[in-house]
Amino acid sequence: MNAASTNTAHADRLVAGYAALAIGIHILESAVPMPLPGVKPGLANVVVLIVLLRYGFRMAAAVTLLRVIVGSIFIGTFLAPTFFLSFAGALASLAVAGLVHACGARWTGPVGYAVAMAMAHMSGQFLLAWRLFVPHPELLNLLPVLLAFALGLGAFTGIIAASILDRLPARQP
Amino acid sequence: MIRPGDAVIALAGVALIAALSMNIYSGGAARVVRVTQGSHDPVDYPAREHRKFSVSGPLGETVIEIRDGRARVLQSPCLRKLCIRAGWLEDAGDATACVPNRVSVALLGSDPRFDAINF
Numbered sequence: 001m002n003a004a005s006t007n008t009a010h011a012d013r014l015v016a017g018y019a020a021l022a023i024g025i026h027i028l029e030s031a032v033p034m035p036l037p038g039v040k041p042g043l044a045n046v047v048v049l050i051v052l053l054r055y056g057f058r059m060a061a062a063v064t065l066l067r068v069i070v071g072s073i074f075i076g077t078f079l080a081p082t083f084f085l086s087f088a089g090a091l092a093s094l095a096v097a098g099l100v101h102a103c104g105a106r107w108t109g110p111v112g113y114a115v116a117m118a119m120a121h122m123s124g125q126f127l128l129a130w131r132l133f134v135p136h137p138e139l140l141n142l143l144p145v146l147l148a149f150a151l152g153l154g155a156f157t158g159i160i161a162a163s164i165l166d167r168l169p170a171r172q173p
Numbered sequence: 174m175i176r177p178g179d180a181v182i183a184l185a186g187v188a189l190i191a192a193l194s195m196n197i198y199s200g201g202a203a204r205v206v207r208v209t210q211g212s213h214d215p216v217d218y219p220a221r222e223h224r225k226f227s228v229s230g231p232l233g234e235t236v237i238e239i240r241d242g243r244a245r246v247l248q249s250p251c252l253r254k255l256c257i258r259a260g261w262l263e264d265a266g267d268a269t270a271c272v273p274n275r276v277s278v279a280l281l282g283s284d285p286r287f288d289a290i291n292f
Contacts, residue, residue, distance in 0.1 A: 100182070108178030116182050119189070144194040151186045158179075 014051075015059055019066035022047040026071035036142075038085070038125060039149045042118055042157050044071075045093070049110050049117075049161040050168070057101050064090050081133055085125040092124025093117040110165060111158035118154025122146050203265045203280035206244045208237060211275040220244070220280065230274035237278055244278055246271065 026044040034040050044067055052060035068090045072078040077086075096116050100108055126146060130139050202220075209215040210228050218224065220242045227234040233250035243263050246256040251273040259269035265282025268290070 100178075104178045104181075107176050108182065109176040111175060112179030112182040115179070115186055119186050140197055144190050144197060147186070147190050147193065151183070151190065154186075155183065162175075 011055075011059065014055065015062045015066070018047055018051050018059075019063045019070070022063055022067040023071045023074065026067055027074050030071075030075050036146065036149065038122065038129070038146055039153070041153050042121065043160070045114065045117060045121075046157050046161045046164065048097075049113055049158065050165060052097060052101070052113065053110060053161075053165060054168070057098055060097065061094050064094055084132075085128055088128040089121035089125035093121040096120035109158075110161040111155055114158025114161060115151055115154040118150040118157065119147055122150035199264050201265045201282045203242050203244075203262075203267075203282055205281050206237075206239050207279045207281055209277045209279075217281075228276050230271070230276050232274045235271055235274050235276040237276075244280060246276075246278060249276075250274060 022044040025047065029040055029043055032040070048060050048064050048067070051063050068083070068086050069078070072080075072083040072086065077083045094117075096119075097113060100113055100116055104112075126143055130136075204220060205217040206220050207215045207217050208228060210230055218239055220239060223240045225236065225238045225247070227236045227248075229235075230250075234248070235246060235250070235256070236248040238245055238247050243261045245261045246259070246269060249256050249271045251271050256269045256271040256276070256278070262269060262278065262280050265280050268277065268279035270277035
């Protein structure tokens with residue numbers, strides 16, 4: 001978990017590998033139709049959760065930012081409105097993950113992280129959409145519904161991450 | 174791999190969604206209760222003050238009670254008692270009426286939610 005003691009080149013290779021995995025999932029998921037705009041399973045966050053819990057916050061942040069930027073370049077939404085929504089969500093999600101990591105890492109498992117991150121992601125992208133793209137007061141009526149989706153889907157990705165973490169071999173130093 | 178923090182976060186999430194829904198979906202607190210009889214001018218009563226009073230219409234007396242920001246019709250001389258069965262009106266924008274006795278009761282908040290309602 002100590003980033004300073006990790007060999008830099010080795011850490012870079014890990015970040016690249018995990019980011020590639022997350023980007024792949026991100027692209028596959030973007031092809032899945034969803035009933036509400038802004039709602040998706042967020043399976044790429046499974047990769048981020050695994051990196052966060054095995055290698056710490058800095059590597060998880062690197063994987064997340066790479067996923068959002070490179071993923072959007074592949075899908076073709078880089079610098080389009082969707083990209084900014086995704087980016088705002090990722091930043092909010094990382095901020096909350098960092099907060100949970102700093103305050104309660106010992107008491108929190110992947111499900112807790114996933115729920116907090118999913119709800120933060122939803123809030124971040126919603127606030128940006130509402131403030132910048134559709135500043136209409138009635139849009140606020142959607143927020144509880146969207147957050148409920150985030151809670152459920154966050155728990156779902158958290159459970160997937162937990163079962164993967166259980167199966168992974170112990171980390172080599 | 175469920176830890177205590179997971180439950181705390183999930184419960185906090187549920188509480189947040191519940192609080193937001195209550196805030197966003199309720200019409201807000203009523204400021205005044207507006208009672209209208211026939212073609213007379215509507216009379217406004219503060220919603221927070223407890224009072225019970227009657228309004229007379231063509232059929233007789235309609236008794237209205239206001240308490241803690243809510244209002245209801247207690248007694249009405251009409252046939253179907255729809256106004257009584259409407260129960261307590263609780264949110265701004267709620268309204269009921271005794272059409273035979275030409276009495277209507279409406280809760281008004283700081284901004285009206287609807288211009289008019291048709292049934």
